[in-house]
Amino acid sequence: MSKKRKRDPETLEHSAGTPADLKSSKSEKDKSKPKKDRNERLESSEKPEAKFASLANATEIDSITEGNVVDLANDTMEVDEPVALKDAATGSDEKQSSKKDKNKKRKDEDLSTGHLSILSKFDKYRAEVLASGPRIVAKEIVSEEPLQGLHPLPQPAQAPVQKVDPNSVLPSYLSQPTTVPTSQRPPFESFGLPELLLSRLEKLGFKDTFPVQSALLPLLLPDNRLPPSTPRSDLLVSAATGSGKTLSYLLPILASLINRIVPHTYALIIVPTHELATQVQRTAHSLAAGTSLKISTAIGTRSFEVEKDHIIANDIGSTGADILIATPGRLVEHIRNNPQFTLRHLQWLVVDEADRLLSQSFQDWVEVVGDELQKPFSREDEQGGFDITSMGLRTPKRAADTVRKVILSATMTRDVGRLAGLKLRRPQLIAVDDIGGQEMAIDGSDNDGEDQETADKGLRELNSLPSTLEEHYYPVSNPTQKPLILAKLLSDSQTKSGILVFTKSNESASRLARLLELLFAKKLGKKRKGSSGKDWRIAVSTSDKRKKEISANTSKFKASTIDILISTDLMGRGVDLPNAQLVINYDSPRNEKDYIHRVGRTARAGNKGITWSLVEDSEARWWWTGIGKVRRSNSDGINKESAPELNDEALQIYEGTLEKLGREVRGS
The missing domain is CATH 3.40.50.300 (P-loop containing nucleotide triphosphate hydrolases)
Structure with missing residues (x-):
């Protein structure tokens, strides 16, 4: 909008004449403008802003635009200067009077006309915003129309989203x-x-x-639904x-x-x-x-x-x-x-x-x-030195x-x-897991009274035992009598073959094997039924034996031509002994992992198995804190038994056996 010039009747009257006079009168007019007119213009410029601020409410805007609409096509908001000069040159008093009245009226209406112009633009913008809602909905409806002749490409199955423990120090794939x-x-x-x-x-x-x-x-297994280049976990x-x-x-x-x-x-x-x-x-x-x-x-x-x-x-x-x-x-x-x-x-x-x-x-x-x-x-490195890139292959x-x-x-x-x-x-x-797919405890929070070292192990290991395993715990108060206790347990047991015994060292394995042979020879143990009166057949497989001898003992044990096989943890991992019915921890394992691998020689492939653990009193607390806390799906848990009673006759036989073993070691 161009600037509006205020016309004074006297100025217009003196302005009639030659162009030079017009120019002179224009200059004089600018100089003779009173300060009062400028102040009125300043006041008039402030009033529209105040009025516009009061009309910010949408309801007020609607009332104004509906009741005070002005036809802007018939009213001009500014004076055309050449036309004004032309009218002034006529010198007609009637025209000057009408022009003065018109300018005065326009002065009063200019403010409302300018405001209404702005408000009409604002009202138009507001209507466009309100009208944009239905257009957005229409767009969404159109996007839901089914595509004709197009089918989505097959996508790999999404991995299940697992909850992440914010307190865990492990990566998500290990913690969950x-x-x-x-x-x-x-x-x-x-x-x-x-x-x-x-x-x-x-x-x-x-x-x-x-x-x-x-x-x-x-x-x-290969998934034919996925491209061959699809990375697999x-x-x-x-x-x-x-x-x-x-x-x-x-x-x-x-x-x-x-x-x-x-x-x-x-x-x-x-x-x-x-x-x-x-x-x-x-x-x-x-x-x-x-x-x-x-x-x-x-x-x-x-x-x-x-x-x-x-x-x-x-x-x-x-x-x-x-x-x-x-x-x-x-x-x-x-x-x-x-x-x-x-x-x-x-x-x-x-x-x-x-x-x-x-x-x-x-x-x-x-x-x-x-x-x-x-x-x-x-x-x-390609087949026969042939360059497969010549065929367009990468x-x-x-x-x-x-x-x-x-x-x-x-x-x-x-x-x-x-x-x-x-x-x-x-x-x-x-x-x-035999527990049935439940989430595993990894933070040691359910280990009441467990020391920090064992709790830390729970963060690092995943341990599990077969559900078909039956565990028995035998306390040993006098470690020197442990071979005699084992011989007594074996003689009273219904299991007469497929027995695997673990010791802590090669020397311990050899010593135990000889003591059992001597004790059974003294008729401490019962004869095996169906064996034509033969005694127990015992063999030893330790790391100091030749590999051929170890393999031969393993084959004989599988064929049941050996009843008792005594070994260290050499036989505790990866060896499949399908006929192993009873696993005995004569010496306690070093940790929970060794225990799991030892007893895992039985109860394999869904078959039932039994394990005995002969635990000395000095090892009891460690045993229950570590091995006793291994996760078990068997609801029976560990069966705590009582060591067999030893009579005087058995003790005398055992003392004689120890003396004979000592003479053999000394070579006398």
Whole structure:
């Protein structure tokens, strides 16, 4: 809006004449403007603002706009200066008088006209805002119309959102494991396994899965609904011994490699002992019968040069092992000293009995294997030196980008420092628990009276025992009489075979075996029924024995030609002894993990088993604080028994036995 000029009648009257006179009169008019007019203009400029502020309310605005609408098309808000000068030049008194009246009237209406112009714009904007609501709703309705001829792309299943404990110092995948109940055992045929594997399972007598298998097979088997490049989570698995962990990872590996064309080392299974490696190899051979897959071991039972020919590629490009089962020490030796051995085509990395493998260095096997997986591919690594990029195919950068890692143990460590070396991708912890899928206590809050050291262990470990295990606790007040107490318990027991006894050292195992032989020879124990009057058959397997002797004793124990096998924790991990009915802790284990692995030699694969623990009075408090707090699904818990009574005759026989053993040790 242009500035409005105030017209004085006298000024207009003197302005008639020549242009020069007009110019002069205009100058004089500007100089002769009184201050009073300026003050009136200032007051008039303030009044509209005050009035506009009072009209901010929407109802007042509506009332003003409805009752005081002015036709702006017929009224002008400013004076056209050339027309005013022309009228002044006519010198007509009548026109000057009418002009004066008109200007005076316009002076009064200018304020309301200007305000109404602003208010009309405001009212128009307010109407647009109020009208915008229905348009937004209409837009949402249109967006809900179904699309024609378009289908959404298949998306991978979303991982369940787990609650995170803000007070936990562990990563979310460790502090909130996915627990799996043991109530469901679907058949193997429901998981889409290849027909060849299903037929092999049927011949081996496997029809329904165990809980650990039903939990892992859907996560590990290839998913045809997802693109091959879709990243899959690495898994940590905590399940009781004898729960079927070996089958749970062998089946997915075999299913993924059953149609392989070019032989390479595609799967690496790392185990702590050669006994467990041999056991895994036998299971894999049984399942892979009828396929062209090759399975071998690197465990140090044969010379290094002979072993090389069974696990590496030869001159024609084939390999001795599509699936390699190795102990960590021997594996490191091949990586460092065998230039032809490579893990660059690896697709599966399985670490069984992970808690033991990670707690000991074994020539820094974690770092060595990790560095090997990080080695980049080169064109010479392709099939026969052929460059697949010439066909438009993209070569993976390194094996670490695609390898799937599966970490298993009955006592899974939750030590972040130990697990960090494995460099897991999007890890997920699966705990197969007989409690029925309940969340596991990890913060020690439910351990009344528990010391801080044991509570800290609860943060780091996942421990569980089979639900079919029956536990018995026998207090021993006099440790010197412990061999006699054991002999008395065995003589009174209904179990006459399949007995596994654990001691704390090689010397203790050998000494106990000889004392039991002498005590049974003294007719302290009863003859075994159905054995043609033969005494108990006892054998010892310790680390100071030759590997062939240990393997022979294991085979005899499985065949029930040995009744009692006495050993250290050498036999406590990974060894499958299906006929073990009774496990005896003659000497208390060093910790809860050793106890779990010891008693896990029985009550395997859903079968029942019994364990005895002979605990000295000095060990009782530690035993109940540590081992007594291990999670149990068996509602009976631990049965506290009374040690058998020893009469004078038994004590005399025992003293004579000790004297004879002393003479044998002295060689007299």
